[in-house]
Amino acid sequence: MTDLAASQPVKVGSGTAARDILVYELTPLEYRKILLGTASLPEDADAESIARYQIDQVLLADVSLSDLALFVRRPVAELEGLPTGVLKKLLAKAKEMNPDFFDALVRLATPQSEPSPS
Numbered sequence: 001m002t003d004l005a006a007s008q009p010v011k012v013g014s015g016t017a018a019r020d021i022l023v024y025e026l027t028p029l030e031y032r033k034i035l036l037g038t039a040s041l042p043e044d045a046d047a048e049s050i051a052r053y054q055i056d057q058v059l060l061a062d063v064s065l066s067d068l069a070l071f072v073r074r075p076v077a078e079l080e081g082l083p084t085g086v087l088k089k090l091l092a093k094a095k096e097m098n099p100d101f102f103d104a105l106v107r108l109a110t111p112q113s114e115p116s117p118s
Contacts, residue, residue, distance in 0.1 A: 012086045023093040
């Protein structure tokens with residue numbers, strides 16, 4: 001991760017529990033890590049591993065919890081302890097700061113039209 005990456009704080013919590021979590025602009029190298037980092041479960045995974053994997057993959061729209069951890073440079077275990085409303089705020093800021101990445105995800109998910117025969 002580079003020192004050149006922009007970051008913006010997102011305030012979470014309230015009162016004395018309030019704190020800022022920085023959300024970062026990622027580099028193409030970090031984007032590749034997200035695309036290559038698709039996790040899979042071993043065949044002998046236990047129930048806890050399966051549940052953790054499922055939540056990681058489907059809790060948020062557009063990215064996994066593991067992917068969000070890259071945007072905020074925090075461990076997944078820390079993000080698992082945050083309410084979904086906070087996670088959505090962090091994701092919204094990640095989308096704001098990384099529009100090219102999220103646009104690329106849409107393009108990757110959109111079937112490309114077949115070239116017309118000559």
